[in-house]
């Protein structure tokens with residue numbers, strides 16, 4: 048679907064990135080200055096690699112050896128930036144049509160009404176951008192990009208300028224776009240909560256390189272990548288399936304490779320595949336099976352590794368039926384427990400959050 052091999056020197060900075068990604072949302076994640084926007088600019092044709100190859104959906108857009116460099120307007124890409132960049136003198140409807148009219152009728156694969164419905168912008172069509180909120184503007188910008196029927200949607204921190212509430216409103220729209228319209232999305236973010244909500248494939252960027260590329264769950268389970276995936280909001284992401292509901296208690300039962308979990312009740316069909324987030328700070332460890340406690344999720348685990356971390360804390364990787372969980376305990380707790388690899392223990396999960404619903408489409 049997406050094949051990138053990019054080399055470009057810009058001042059002191061060298062972008063040297065190789066990656067392959069399948070359908071769905073691919074998130075470029077990394078610290079400020081790691082080269083995420085540079086990659087987007089090269090795919091969009093806004094800057095030129097010194098050498099390399101860009102293939103989107105089977106179409107070669109750039110190949111330095113073959114002398115191919117398709118002009119930006121010929122690449123059929125939808126781009127959404129941090130600011131909406133709408134045409135101020137045009138109504139919302141005219142902004143949307145601008146995108147649509149740029150594409151010859153025969154190449155239009157995306158239905159205008161469907162886009163308006165999915166983005167919830169039907170009531171805004173007659174307004175001018177100046178009379179829209181930040182979140183509304185961004186929805187229109189996404190709609191305009193989609194209506195060009197692009198081969199891929201490039202999104203460079205599209206939520207960065209919005210406050211937390213607007214972000215939360217827009218995330219579900221973005222999450223459904225790729226599947227609903229069958230368009231791959233390359234999404235730049237430095238917020239792990241967005242990545243967990245949206246991404247199928249995670250690309251960890253550092254100093255111009257794609258250090259690791261793979262399913263979100265796999266990369267978050269790798270201890271060697273912890274510095275890049277982020278300590279502050281550390282934790283595991285695991286795949287689970289909705290196993291049943293208990294409406295009387297407002298809970299939903301989930302099953303995963305390591306056993307069963309109980310989460311807050313949710314309106315999802317039994318059998319739906321979901322992504323579950325378990326923060327490292329929300330796991331406690333016990334050496335014997337605790338009884339008569341309020342925590343509902345108690346899982347038998349085997350200690351994989353124990354490592355001293357900063358702030359008098361320890362990172363403990365736990366194996367739960369082949370699924371890796373990450374716990375953070377205090378150095379003082381480790382002094383008492385004396386955890387070593389291979390030891391059997393119990394993980395007490397204080398919170399289990401479903402961050403992405405229905406991930407089955409891209410689960411291969």
Ligand SMILES: Nc1ncnc2c1ncn2[C@@H]1O[C@H](COP(=O)(O)OP(=O)(O)OP(=O)(O)O)[C@@H](O)[C@H]1O
Pocket residue numbers: 057058059060077078079080081082083084085086237
């Ligand atoms: N045209 C340019 N000339 C020289 N250096 C550049 C140019 N464009 C970007 N850079 C440098 O390339 C590096 C990567 O920048 P880039 O914007 O791709 O990072 P980023 O990961 O998107 O960062 P952020 O999250 O802050 O947006 C930075 O050190 C930046 O200063």
